[in-house]
Amino acid sequence: MPKMKCICGNIIKLNDIPNPNELLMISETEYDKYDGFVDSEKLYMEMKTIVKCDNCYRLYIYENGINEEPIIYQLEKGQWNKMI
Numbered sequence: 001m002p003k004m005k006c007i008c009g010n011i012i013k014l015n016d017i018p019n020p021n022e023l024l025m026i027s028e029t030e031y032d033k034y035d036g037f038v039d040s041e042k043l044y045m046e047m048k049t050i051v052k053c054d055n056c057y058r059l060y061i062y063e064n065g066i067n068e069e070p071i072i073y074q075l076e077k078g079q080w081n082k083m084i
């Protein structure tokens with residue numbers, strides 16, 4: 001996936017490795033299975049890939065792998081209220 005077109009029209013470049021537009025995510029539950037020295041390749045395989053648009057900040061979360069359709073999150077407009 002050398003590049004992709006965001007819904008906003010921006011072309012997200014993904015050819016650099018490591019890439020500032022690709023994020024990695026793991027749940028705390030999955031992460032808690034690791035302790036001490038960690039095999040970075042094994043940890044990498046557990047993580048979900050997220051692609052961030054560097055124009056509109058949409059997030060494309062590849063929950064089921066990079067070859068499946070992502071879940072897309074759009075930046076919320078308005079005021080942020082701290083959780084209480």
Ligand SMILES: [Zn+2]
Pocket residue numbers: 006007008009010053054055056057058
């Ligand atoms: Zn975008």
